Amino acid sequence: MDERYRSVAIDAARRAGTLLRSEAGKHPQISFKGSPTNLVTHMDRRAEALIIEAIYAEFPTDAILSEERGTVGGPSSRRWIVDPLDGTTNYAHGVPVFCVSVALEVDGQTRLGVAYDPNLDECFLAERGRGAWLGGERLAVSETPTLGESLLATGFPYSIREITRNNLAEFGAFSRRCQGVRRMGSAVLYFCYVAAGRLDGYWELRLGPWDVAAGALMVEEAGGRVTNLDGGPLDRERPAVVASNGRIHDEMLRVLKEVEAG
Ligand code: 2AM
Ligand code: CA
Numbered sequence: 001m002d003e004r005y006r007s008v009a010i011d012a013a014r015r016a017g018t019l020l021r022s023e024a025g026k027h028p029q030i031s032f033k034g035s036p037t038n039l040v041t042h043m044d045r046r047a048e049a050l051i052i053e054a055i056y057a058e059f060p061t062d063a064i065l066s067e068e069r070g071t072v073g074g075p076s077s078r079r080w081i082v083d084p085l086d087g088t089t090n091y092a093h094g095v096p097v098f099c100v101s102v103a104l105e106v107d108g109q110t111r112l113g114v115a116y117d118p119n120l121d122e123c124f125l126a127e128r129g130r131g132a133w134l135g136g137e138r139l140a141v142s143e144t145p146t147l148g149e150s151l152l153a154t155g156f157p158y159s160i161r162e163i164t165r166n167n168l169a170e171f172g173a174f175s176r177r178c179q180g181v182r183r184m185g186s187a188v189l190y191f192c193y194v195a196a197g198r199l200d201g202y203w204e205l206r207l208g209p210w211d212v213a214a215g216a217l218m219v220e221e222a223g224g225r226v227t228n229l230d231g232g233p234l235d236r237e238r239p240a241v242v243a244s245n246g247r248i249h250d251e252m253l254r255v256l257k258e259v260e261a262g
Contacts (some may be wrong), residue, residue: 004058005104009080009114010123012054013100016047016084017118025094038158039088044068048084051102055080067210079105083210086115087186101188103213113214115188124192124218132195132221141224141245142197147255150200150248153182153190157206167205170259174203177255191215194243195222201244201252205229212239219243229256 020043028041048068055064056073063074066082080102085091087098096119104112115124124139126132132139144150152174160166175181182199184190188211190202195218204211212234216226225246228234231253234241242252 005112006114006125006127008055008058009102009104009112010116010125012051013102013114013116014118014123015054016050017100017116019043019050020047020085020091020098020100021096021118024091024096028092030092035158035161037089037160039092040068041085041088041092043091044085044088047100048082051082051084051100055082065209067208077107081105081110081210081213083188083208086188086211087184090185095185097184097189098186099188099192101210101214103217105213110213110217113217115192115214115218117189117192122192124195124214126195126214126218126221128217128221130221132218134192134196139195139218139222140197141194141219141222142200143247144200144245145247147178147201147248147251150178151180151182151198152178152252153184153193153199153202155183155185155187155190155204159206165205165260170203170205170256173255173259174252187211188215191218191243194224194245195219197222197245201242201248203229203242203252203256205240207239207241209236209239212241216241216243225249227253229253229260 063076063079064072083101090097099117102114111128113126156167193199219226226243229240
């Protein structure tokens with residue numbers, strides 16, 4: 001991947017994250033996207049504008065898919081996928097667990113992923129075929145061999161109040177079988193933590209493409225495995241995901257199957 005793509009992605013994610021952090025805790029203006037649990041703040045939009053402008057300044061003919069604006073520009077073989085603020089609910093409540101995610105797809109394949117956590121000043125980078133990195137350190141998934149010894153994470157869909165398959169049964173089943181299930185509120189950071197070996201696995205039933213693009217590459221490049229709930233490839237538009245160190249993956253899939261079967 002050309003050096004320029006990497007530096008634009010890192011620079012845009014870092015600048016947006018720094019902006020978010022500098023405004024954090026200052027009573028954000030909150031509005032709702034279709035349901036009372038799906039929040040957006042004016043800061044999601046300010047961070048998004050900064051990233052889109054940074055990409056367009058360098059690559060004016062590229063397409064961009066970003067969470068709040070949808071698709072802009074293109075068509076082009078290059079598509080940037082942006083979540084300007086992953087962890088909006090945390091942000092709106094003043095909890096310092098959120099990040100910025102920028103990925104680049106070429107001909108439908110993710111090539112580059114950056115996730116920046118401004119609270120810990122951690123910038124995660126993955127490039128297809130070149131590994132996943134945190135600063136100068138190459139990331140590798142954990143070697144935890146069994147579900148019983150593992151630490152997992154998950155999240156719940158915004159439609160939790162309306163739908164029956166809302167992940168609460170799965171949450172219970174995994175909680176009884178592993179060392180703990182964390183629920184931090186940022187999908188992108190879960191992927192990064194699986195890549196870094198901090199978590200052994202992560203699953204979630206309903207995400208957007210911007211929650212997954214950079215993170216899934218991060219886990220794969222760190223030697224882990226990312227699939228849908230059946231063990232197959234991700235649905236790119238409406239992904240349901242299981243991401244793990246690989247070793248506990250089949251056990252995780254089996255638990256999901258058992259819960260689905262009732
Ligand atoms: P967000 O903060 O960018 O909205 C919570 O488990 C995590 O999953 C957050 O990263 C949140 O992203 C995302 N998320 C939760 N429900 C979602 C849904 N229905 N569609 C897309 N992303 C979702
Ligand atoms: Ca978001």
